[in-house]
Amino acid sequence: MSLTKKLSRLLFLISWVFFLAFLPQKAGAEELTIVNPHQDHADLVYKGWKVEVGSDTENLVAELNKKTTTELDKDYEVAFEKTLPAGTNELNLNLKPGTYYVRELSQRSLKSQPLLFTLTDSAQKITIYTKDEEVPGEVEMTKLGYDSTSDKTGTKLVGVTFYLYRDGTTEPLRVDSSGKVSTDTRDGQTLTTDKNGQIKVAGLLPGKYYFVEQSSLSGYKKNTDKQSFTVKTGQTTTLTVKNYKNPVPSKPVTPSTPSTPTKPSTPVPSKPQKPSVPSLPQQIKKYLPQTGEAKTKMALVGLVLIAVAVYLIVFDRKRRKKKE
Helix, strand or coil, X not given: CCHXXXXXXXXXXXXXXXXXXXXXXXXXXXEEEEECCCCCCCCEEEEEEEECCCCCCCCHHHHHHHCCHHHHHHHCEEEEEEEECCCCCEEEEEECCEEEEEEECCCCCEEECCEEEEECCXXXXXXXXXXXXXXXXXXXXXXXXXXXXXXXXXXXXXXXXXXXXXXXXXXXXXXXXXXXXECCCCCCCCEECCCCCEEEEEEECCEEEEEEEEECCCCECCCCCCEEEEECCCCEEEEEXXXXXXXXXXXXXXXXXXXXXXXCCCCCCCCCCCCCCCCCCHHHHHHCCCHHHHHHHHHHHHHHHHHHHHHHHHHHHHHHHXXX
């Protein structure tokens, strides 16, 4: 064999090796099985989109959950739309490598939670189990202001802020710009009453919730009570929260200027009255003789004394004569 032929064969072998080495490999289709644990269901419709994963993967699911089916169709490539027949629980798919977002489109009280998963380049069999969740409901809260507790006509209050909590939690829920509950950390937690004095929140799973007022309007007393309510599957719950105006203190009455006091008159002492002679007690008075009666009695006493004196003189003389 000539050297030329040998070199030709060698070059052919080398070329064939390079051709095989750099031949584009057909992406292996991966077998994906979506399993719904419950068989007692009607036909279930699942739809999947191939999505691009950017640098912010943490909030990707939250961002996708916000979008409607129409928005997803517009923004991403539709990978499949398949029906899981009633009485079965496995949906088998062959998908190319990539990241997929799957959502159930069926209209029922329980729905499968959205799925986000990635298939690698190597051919493999993957099984994903769905988890049912209740169809969310909504809440519509109206904020009214009243002049007093006796006032029956409320005024819609615009710009009052609230936090919304699920019962048993301490972290306020986040709500996106469309008014739907979100897990995206870029969405805010402060809710503000609109031009109709309302706050509307959608995407609330059935359960108990409550609003807490954060700030009121000037002139109104802040309502510090928990505003509790219950969300039911696929229903809108309404409630009204009242605020009352701060009581206006009454204007103090200006005291009147006191009048000039009149000059007091100089007291003139009255002339003392001559004291009356106290009368003798009645008992003593009874034994005092009257003036005429006293003179008569004194005369009688004098006569008696004279008679006694005469008697004594006569008696004394008779006694002397007998002695002589």
